[in-house]
Amino acid sequence: MDSRKRRKPKNKRPAATPQQRPRSRMIFDDVEVPQVVEPRPNCSICGQPIESIIEAISEPDGGLSHFDCVLERLREREHVQEPDSVSYVGHGNFAVVTKDEEGRYSIKYRIQYESNDDYANVKRQVEESKK
Ligand SMILES: [Zn+2]
Numbered sequence: 418m419d420s421r422k423r424r425k426p427k428n429k430r431p432a433a434t435p436q437q438r439p440r441s442r443m444i445f446d447d448v449e450v451p452q453v454v455e456p457r458p459n460c461s462i463c464g465q466p467i468e469s470i471i472e473a474i475s476e477p478d479g480g481l482s483h484f485d486c487v488l489e490r491l492r493e494r495e496h497v498q499e500p501d502s503v504s505y506v507g508h509g510n511f512a513v514v515t516k517d518e519e520g521r522y523s524i525k526y527r528i529q530y531e532s533n534d535d536y537a538n539v540k541r542q543v544e545e546s547k548k
Pocket residue numbers: 460461462463464465482483486
């Protein structure tokens with residue numbers, strides 16, 4: 418009775434340290450049992466898990482990528498150099514922006530990245546369901 422009473426569930430639980438691992442992106446040999454319950458998609462550009470869907474961009478093929486990875490990819494693809502830079506301008510669109518001598522940004526051209534097709538399809542279905 419006594420010995421059983423001592424076995425509290427408190428001791429059964431290993432120290433929960435979900436946040437103790439340093440956030441390293443490129444380490445693969447340090448594989449541990451993930452603490453996250455929900456499955457996380459992998460970035461289609463760098464292959465690393467996407468921690469937050471909010472910071473992910475959907476690819477035309479239906480995959481997901483890190484926001485930062487997309488920025489980097491566009492920067493390379495568009496050969497963007499100082500003082501120009503790539504910015505997200507909303508609704509799945511990026512833009513190459515440039516800065517003038519006074520430090521004001523202006524958009525040189527837009528890059529549509531996330532496909533509007535899905536969005537348009539959903540919208541159309543909603544419209545049609547109203548009829
Ligand atoms: Zn990535």
